[in-house]
Amino acid sequence: MLIQLKEITKVYRTREIETTALDNVNIGIEKGEFVSVMGPSGCGKSTLLNIVGLLDKPTSGSVTIDGELTSELSDRALAALRNRRLGFVFQSFHLIPTLNVADNVELPLIYRKGVSASERRRLVEEVLEKVGLSHRTRHMPAQLSGGQSQRVAIARAIVGSPEIILADEPTGNLDSRMGAEVMDILHRLNREDGKTIVMVTHNEEQARQTDRIIRFFDGRQVQ
Amino acid sequence: MILRIIRQTVCQARRQWEMSLVSLFGTAFAIFLVMVVVVVNRVDHAPFPPVSDRARLLYARGVDISFGNGSRSAAYSPAFAMEIYAGLPGSDAMAMYSWLDECDAAVRGSGAFNVNLRRVGGDYWKIFDFRFLAGAPFRPAAGNRKYDAATPVVISESVARRLFGSAGDDVVGREVLISHAPRKVCGVVAEVTPLADMAYSQVWIPFEGPVATAVPVDFNDFYGECQAVVRIAPGSSLSAVKAEAGRRYEAAARRLAAGGYELNIHFQPHTLAEFKSTYGTNSDPAEETQWRTWLVYAILLIVPAINLSGMTHSFLRRRRTELGVRRAFGSTRGRIIMDVFAENLLVTLAGSIIGLVAAWIFLWLFVDSFVAVKTWETVFASVTVAPAMLFSWSVFGYAVLFCLVLNTLSVGVPAFSAARMNPVEAISGRDD
Numbered sequence: 001m002l003i004q005l006k007e008i009t010k011v012y013r014t015r016e017i018e019t020t021a022l023d024n025v026n027i028g029i030e031k032g033e034f035v036s037v038m039g040p041s042g043c044g045k046s047t048l049l050n051i052v053g054l055l056d057k058p059t060s061g062s063v064t065i066d067g068e069l070t071s072e073l074s075d076r077a078l079a080a081l082r083n084r085r086l087g088f089v090f091q092s093f094h095l096i097p098t099l100n101v102a103d104n105v106e107l108p109l110i111y112r113k114g115v116s117a118s119e120r121r122r123l124v125e126e127v128l129e130k131v132g133l134s135h136r137t138r139h140m141p142a143q144l145s146g147g148q149s150q151r152v153a154i155a156r157a158i159v160g161s162p163e164i165i166l167a168d169e170p171t172g173n174l175d176s177r178m179g180a181e182v183m184d185i186l187h188r189l190n191r192e193d194g195k196t197i198v199m200v201t202h203n204e205e206q207a208r209q210t211d212r213i214i215r216f217f218d219g220r221q222v223q
Numbered sequence: 224m225i226l227r228i229i230r231q232t233v234c235q236a237r238r239q240w241e242m243s244l245v246s247l248f249g250t251a252f253a254i255f256l257v258m259v260v261v262v263v264n265r266v267d268h269a270p271f272p273p274v275s276d277r278a279r280l281l282y283a284r285g286v287d288i289s290f291g292n293g294s295r296s297a298a299y300s301p302a303f304a305m306e307i308y309a310g311l312p313g314s315d316a317m318a319m320y321s322w323l324d325e326c327d328a329a330v331r332g333s334g335a336f337n338v339n340l341r342r343v344g345g346d347y348w349k350i351f352d353f354r355f356l357a358g359a360p361f362r363p364a365a366g367n368r369k370y371d372a373a374t375p376v377v378i379s380e381s382v383a384r385r386l387f388g389s390a391g392d393d394v395v396g397r398e399v400l401i402s403h404a405p406r407k408v409c410g411v412v413a414e415v416t417p418l419a420d421m422a423y424s425q426v427w428i429p430f431e432g433p434v435a436t437a438v439p440v441d442f443n444d445f446y447g448e449c450q451a452v453v454r455i456a457p458g459s460s461l462s463a464v465k466a467e468a469g470r471r472y473e474a475a476a477r478r479l480a481a482g483g484y485e486l487n488i489h490f491q492p493h494t495l496a497e498f499k500s501t502y503g504t505n506s507d508p509a510e511e512t513q514w515r516t517w518l519v520y521a522i523l524l525i526v527p528a529i530n531l532s533g534m535t536h537s538f539l540r541r542r543r544t545e546l547g548v549r550r551a552f553g554s555t556r557g558r559i560i561m562d563v564f565a566e567n568l569l570v571t572l573a574g575s576i577i578g579l580v581a582a583w584i585f586l587w588l589f590v591d592s593f594v595a596v597k598t599w600e601t602v603f604a605s606v607t608v609a610p611a612m613l614f615s616w617s618v619f620g621y622a623v624l625f626c627l628v629l630n631t632l633s634v635g636v637p638a639f640s641a642a643r644m645n646p647v648e649a650i651s652g653r654d655d
Contacts, residue, residue: 050647055551076555083553094548094650098234103227110227111553140234156552 008061036207039216087157091169095141147178250574253527258582281492300447313459316346341424358395358410376406528632547649556642563638575626
């Protein structure tokens, strides 16, 4: 099991209100699986993705990535683990507007020790070639279409060769044609490169094309 | 990495150009103010001819003697100045000089004009590195303290030109009337700015008559018209020289105490900074001098830093999504802080360079209006500022230091705040 979530509970507390976003969730994801996570708004899908992505800590329970228990890791160790093992694709792309395409894609590599500048450039060119944007390296994000932006975001997510890609509604802000292009890239990454993909989506059609659908309702897994 | 940070900072500045301009010019103005203060202060301390050894000089202005219900303050007698300050271990020269005086200068048959006059003795010409345009300084003839030229005088270039129309070798040996008394010109020096402390004058003559060598005993033997300056030998300790002077002073104080007098030389000899601070108190002026200066620097930096800090915080709030994404892709909190500091440093550096250049231009044009000659004596020459006072590695070093301090103060809190942002909230803020 590449990703193991055991008895995960996440409770958000304010002074007045206590909200249970996830309630005793147990999920295992195998290496090379393409898993969709579905459910109505507010059911805990994105919270789940944030916990898998080590961006948020559960209130109770444990997250294991490739056998490594993450609950006791320091902030620095978690950052290193995210950098090596995880890639993120966001619904709103979240490209850094002050960096050009090449610099955006290079971002995970500058936080990784031992990668020379020339090696970084080579890897960036390689992944941009893969997503079909090698002719846009010097463009700024504002000069890209939505589909192009999401392809750059995917390139950024895979440039460091992480085993796991976490995609939070990757086609949510795209039209059907661009959305199909993006899904095509994700499927190729899964089939050809063996990437494990966990994707949050509202799109039933796209979810049916994945290996498994995990459904949530009110913070609980229902299927 | 540096190129990336530069590109990003430039792009960021373009996107938020109004705030970037305010930040840039706020920094420039802060550095401008601080550097004006630094340079104006530095004028008091910077070495330049003829006070190139300023850092090695110790000054003694005079003495207080208290008795019964009264006291008297005055300059030293030559004998007392010699007793305390001549031949101090660790010193390589000692000179005496009078207060700056006024007198008439003229040649026979022409009108007189006012000039500043100073009486000097000892190693005065050795301690202060005057540039002689003609002739040489007066020196006592070997063995008898009388000068080898009858009533010699050294005059400044402007005085020479006004008297003789020349400042060259043809002036040496000519007669000039100083306060109606004839003297022979033995040397002409390049003009000295009044900022040169005790080296400034327009006319220099020796102390007249034999110097009393007997150790002063009587109350009146301690007073005279001499102030003293001691030069510390290279490698010697300032505190050791002062300590020995202190021991000699205590011996003199014991002699006076026998007659019911109390001697006070106020922790002299003083460094230049101490010398220019308040005279006449019983506290050690060394403690008073430094903290006031640094307090001014601190105020001039902290106030703009607080404003810039607010702007930086606002800048970073607009970039919270970006910072969250960086955290997602492996940036640690420490790296976020470093990146923010580095980006801000570029802006601070650019602002500092602008501020420093503006300060130099401003001072070059207007320094005469800012720099006051700290003396109650009437000064006839114009205040001029040598380039060495304004442009030096130490001034540049101050600018860099203040730039770094300003950067740290203005970005420290916002950077830490940004690094502690929850990456999930930073990225989206949605609750799902």
